[in-house]
Amino acid sequence: MAAIKQPRYRVIALRIAEKISTNQLKVGDKIHARSTLATTFGVSAETARRAISVLVDLGIVETRHGSGVVVTSRQKAQDYVNTEQEVNGLQSLQQDLKNQIKAQQAALTTLGASLQSFIDQSQHYQQHNPLTPFELALTAPSAMFEKELRELNFWHKTGTTLVGIMHDDKLTISPGPYAKVFQGDTLYFVGDQNSVQSVSNFFYQN
Numbered sequence: 286m287a288a289i290k291q292p293r294y295r296v297i298a299l300r301i302a303e304k305i306s307t308n309q310l311k312v313g314d315k316i317h318a319r320s321t322l323a324t325t326f327g328v329s330a331e332t333a334r335r336a337i338s339v340l341v342d343l344g345i346v347e348t349r350h351g352s353g354v355v356v357t358s359r360q361k362a363q364d365y366v367n368t369e370q371e372v373n374g375l376q377s378l379q380q381d382l383k384n385q386i387k388a389q390q391a392a393l394t395t396l397g398a399s400l401q402s403f404i405d406q407s408q409h410y411q412q413h414n415p416l417t418p419f420e421l422a423l424t425a426p427s428a429m430f431e432k433e434l435r436e437l438n439f440w441h442k443t444g445t446t447l448v449g450i451m452h453d454d455k456l457t458i459s460p461g462p463y464a465k466v467f468q469g470d471t472l473y474f475v476g477d478q479n480s481v482q483s484v485s486n487f488f489y490q491n
Contacts, residue, residue: 291373293326293328293332294328294332294333294335294336294339295336295339297322297326297328297332297333297336298336298337298339298340298365299365299366299369300326301316301336301340301346302340302345302362302363302365302366302369303362303366305345305356305359305362306359306362306363306366308359310356311356311359312356312357312358312359313355313356314355314356315352315353315354315355315356316337316346316353316354316355316356318353319333319334319337320333322336322337337354340354340362341354343361343365344357344358344361345357345358345361345362345365417475418448418449418473418474418475419445419473419474419475419476419480419481419484420471420472420473420474421471421472421474421481421484421485422470422471423466423467423468423469423470423471423472423488424468424469425468425489426468427468427488427489429466429487429488430465430466430467430468430488431465431466431467432465432466433462433463433464433465434447434460434461434462434463434464434465434466435462435463437466437487439487442487443474443476443480443483443484443487444476444477444480444483445474445475445476445480445483445484446474446475446476447460447472447473447474448473448474448475449472449473450464450466450470450471450472450473451470451471451472451473452467452469452470453469472484
């Protein structure tokens with residue numbers, strides 16, 4: 286998961302709290318002067334002061350006149366560490382989810398563009414390719430049903446070429462002479478602009 290960058294003073298406050306929670310710094314111990322903290326962490330004295338202020342506000346340390354900064358509560362230090370870990374985990378999860386959503390949106394945009402391109406090309410093909418199949422659903426009864434294509438003499442009678450038969454949701458491509466046509470089938474065929482009418486007449490006006 287992506288890490289969330291914290292202000293430097295909060296990072297320092299957390300590091301000090303971790304030392305207190307693991308007993309590297311004990312209750313009653315004095316914390317180094319701000320100038321020493323600044324040198325240790327490579328930050329300005331003001332950043333070190335702000336880090337100490339966070340710990341003071343949380344009751345982990347206190348400033349005593351003449352003694353400087355003194356550790357006062359290991360439990361509060363542990364609570365602070367736990368809270369920060371939970372917050373960082375939630376922030377990381379939030380960022381990770383945002384990244385996933387962004388990636389999904391980009392993928393959907395690409396998919397949408399590809400789909401539109403496919404639709405545009407399909408429409409162009411249908412408009413300019415004379416071999417685009419026509420289709421006709423045979424819903425009404427006909428005396429021509431349940432006969433083999435060789436008996437029907439389909440090509441000679443309709444002037445079209447049968448390229449597929451959809452029967453019970455199963456598509457047969459380039460059906461042979463022994464294939465049969467049934468009520469409820471959908472026929473796919475190629476021919477001129479009058480092909481649909483020719484095939485319809487063949488089944489229903491004989």
